[in-house]
Amino acid sequence: MNLMTESGPDALVVRVHEERIDAAVAIQFKDRMRELTAGGEGPVILDLSRVDFVDSSGLGAIVAAMKVLAPLRRLDLAALTPNVARVFRLTRMDDVFRILPEAPAAEGRIRAAE
Amino acid sequence: MTVKPDQDGAGRAAHGEDRFARCFPAEPYAVREALRAAVARFARRISPEDAGALELTLAEVLNNVVEHAYGGRADGQVDLALSHAGGALCCRIEDCGRPMPHLAIPEGTLPPTGVAVAKLAEGGWGWSLVRGLTEDLAYERDGDRNRLTFRIPLDAV
Numbered sequence: 001m002n003l004m005t006e007s008g009p010d011a012l013v014v015r016v017h018e019e020r021i022d023a024a025v026a027i028q029f030k031d032r033m034r035e036l037t038a039g040g041e042g043p044v045i046l047d048l049s050r051v052d053f054v055d056s057s058g059l060g061a062i063v064a065a066m067k068v069l070a071p072l073r074r075l076d077l078a079a080l081t082p083n084v085a086r087v088f089r090l091t092r093m094d095d096v097f098r099i100l101p102e103a104p105a106a107e108g109r110i111r112a113a114e
Numbered sequence: 115m116t117v118k119p120d121q122d123g124a125g126r127a128a129h130g131e132d133r134f135a136r137c138f139p140a141e142p143y144a145v146r147e148a149l150r151a152a153v154a155r156f157a158r159r160i161s162p163e164d165a166g167a168l169e170l171t172l173a174e175v176l177n178n179v180v181e182h183a184y185g186g187r188a189d190g191q192v193d194l195a196l197s198h199a200g201g202a203l204c205c206r207i208e209d210c211g212r213p214m215p216h217l218a219i220p221e222g223t224l225p226p227t228g229v230a231v232a233k234l235a236e237g238g239w240g241w242s243l244v245r246g247l248t249e250d251l252a253y254e255r256d257g258d259r260n261r262l263t264f265r266i267p268l269d270a271v
Contacts, residue, residue, distance in 0.1 A: 024142035060236035
């Protein structure tokens with residue numbers, strides 16, 4: 001599960017460098033999100049611009065990541081592709097997450113997370 | 115209604131792209147590969163939206179077979195058969211796992227969203243998605259086999 005983090009001015013940005021968050025990788029995603037956000041503070045933005053497919057297992061893993069951060073930190077989502085946006089709409093989870101139309105632009109300090 | 119997908123639409127099979135059949139092990143990476151192959155088979159003749167609906171619906175149904183019908187058994191097999199006819203994709207999924215509870219397809223009520231974050235459900239959307247994206251959804255237990263059939267209506271392209 002290839003996730004990259006960037007410490008932006010307002011939030012930690014986690015960029016998902018995978019095409020899918022599905023049943024095959026849901027547990028890995030949840031575990032990696034927990035590791036990458038552990039010990040930090042402030043909001044987290046999940047950049048989903050490279051993800052074309054999320055199933056209900058993947059959605060559950062994203063919700064689980066949000067629950068790990070709450071109540072002190074929020075998880076926002078950014079740059080949903082049409083297929084992924086449909087899953088959030090059909091499950092009404094678009095009411096639960098703040099969804100940004102675009103991901104924050106890359107800044108200088110980038111570190112590979114895996 | 116009993117439709118034998120191996121016979122219906124036989125006249126169209128000449129195109130070679132109107133049907134898809136595959137038998138594969140009930141585990142998540144085999145499901146991924148079957149989804150990829152199924153979508154690739156129809157991708158040129160259906161819209162990207164319909165391809166997305168096909169992939170999501172099949173993923174939910176197949177994940178359910180892996181997680182619930184076989185529930186961790188390593189030797190489970192799934193039969194997937196699809197045919198493109200009459201403005202829809204007709205889908206049939208069979209397995210030899212445990213029957214559906216009460217021999218019925220779950221209602222698929224969406225989990226509530228107006229609750230504290232700590233109380234949000236981390237699953238339970240699958241059947242609601244399937245019901246919302248399909249028509250003529252039917253289940254039967256035939257001896258030791260589960261058989262689920264449905265149609266995915268296609269946009270007029």
